[in-house]
Amino acid sequence: MSRSHSLPHHGRAAPHDPGDLYAYPPPWDIGRPQPAFAALAAAGTIRGRVLDAGCGTGEHALMCAALGLDATGVDLAASALHAAQAKARDRGLTARFLAQDARHLADLGERFGTVLDCGLFHVFTDADRRLYEGSLRAALEPGGRYFMLCFSNRQPGHWGPVRKVTREEIAATFADGWQIDSVQPATIDITTDPAGIRAWLAALTRT
Secondary structure, three states: OOOOOOOOOOOOOOOOOOOOOOOOOOOOOOOOOOHHHHHHHHOOOOOOOEEEEOOOOOHHHHHHHHOOOOEEEEEOOHHHHHHHHHHHHHHOOOOEEEEOOHHHHHHHOOOEEEEEEEOOHHHOOHHHHHHHHHHHHHHEEEEEEEEEEEEEOOOOOOOOOOOOEOHHHHHHHOOOOEEEEEEEEEEEOOOOOOOOEEEEEEEEEEO
8 A cells, every 4th residue: 555645655665765654553464364355264275385475463463373374474564573573572473574575475485375465466566466376386386375355346436556456457466377266355443543445355376
């Protein structure tokens, strides 16, 4: 999400310095997993080694660690990573939190069974979306799954990122090398509005 809007973007893989975005708790940092991802975890859908792309303060990686999964979170915001590491210590959980650009996940030299993305995809330009899609393919093992929560064009008004995401944009970005399993209406909970943000929950499989 753009700095010019009332919800600044996560800064998680953006080209400019994201360091100040977690100086104060941002609205999307709700202190618990997003309900859509918690439901996936409860259903046993999140499997294998898990990567949380743009992990922020780590709630989704820690949710997976609590399930006994090998969990890694990556972000570019140092303050968010420090907070995630502190949460892991406080909760007695084992998870890795790394400073890494999500557009270049191949640099990790690892493969994962599941990638989670809450609020990262919608901050990218078209060029960065192409980089990110290739980055995801490099990070996911064949048959691995990518679950994305992103700001939807169903959200009324002008508030939010510069570009709200459409179903068609998701389909176009992941047209090659992916099976789009579902794109469903969902909600991103935030601290500033009990109604939350209208979102898409996309589930894709790397072919």
